[in-house]
Amino acid sequence: MTQLTHINASGEANMVDVSEKASTVREARAEALVHMLPETLQLIMSGQNSKGDVFATARIAGIQAAKRTWELIPLCHPLLLSKVEVQIEAIQAENMIRIESVCKLKGTTGVEMEALTATSVAALTIYDMCKAVQKDIVIGQIRLLEKTGGKSGDYKVGI
Template identity: 80%
Template sequence: MSQLTHINADGEANMVDVSAKDDSVREARAEALVYMAEETLRLIISGQHHKGDVFATARIAGIQAAKRTWELIPLCHPLLLSKAEVRLEAIEAESCVRIESLCRLRGKTGVEMEALTAASVAALTVYDMCKAVQKDMVIGPVRLLEKSGGKSGHFKVES
């Protein structure tokens, strides 16, 4: 296992210096699931939710979150994303909403945290918009699906 990169020789948390790294195309995909009652999911799918289009609002929230990850997660670098995408789908058989995010850039550091933040905030937005109807929704798992670029190379979760 690799050592922690955000801890210096004195054991203190610090921001990693990426100035000597080569630029490369870096991409990450993440997912989050929101489990809910069938009635809640039907309300979302039908478009009859009193707060409006749940998927559109969650999509925008996730994209905004990806762009602002550095403000939310200590020690993350501010990044100029070239792509931030959030897709939501209702999975009726499991009574859940699946959220998948994709973040990409050409730069010195990866975009895993941006993809994870996008999926997480989109899931929280689904919860927020539906909590008046159902308070016991469950968010999770949230996980990295795939990442590419950089020195550590390609990673893909085994389904």
């Protein structure tokens, strides 16, 4: 098993030194699923939510969150992201919204946390905008789908 990289020899939390790592193109994709009642999903799809365009607001929130991950997650490095994309789709047959984010850069550390943060905050934004009509919306299956670049190699979830 690989060692935890954020723990030093004394067992203390520590920010990883990436100054000697090679700069490579790194990309990560993540997803989140938001389950709700059919009526709530229909309200979103019809544009009748009193707070405004749910998908547009969640998309912007996800992008902003990716750019600020280093402020939210201890020990994350501040990154100069070259791309952040958040796609949101309704899956009406399952009363669900699927959020997928892509983050990319050329640098010395990965962007998995940025992609996961983007999807998480987009999902939380959907909840916030719809909680007045449904309190028991379920945010689930936040996961890394794929990552490329870096010393540890590529990863793709087995779907």
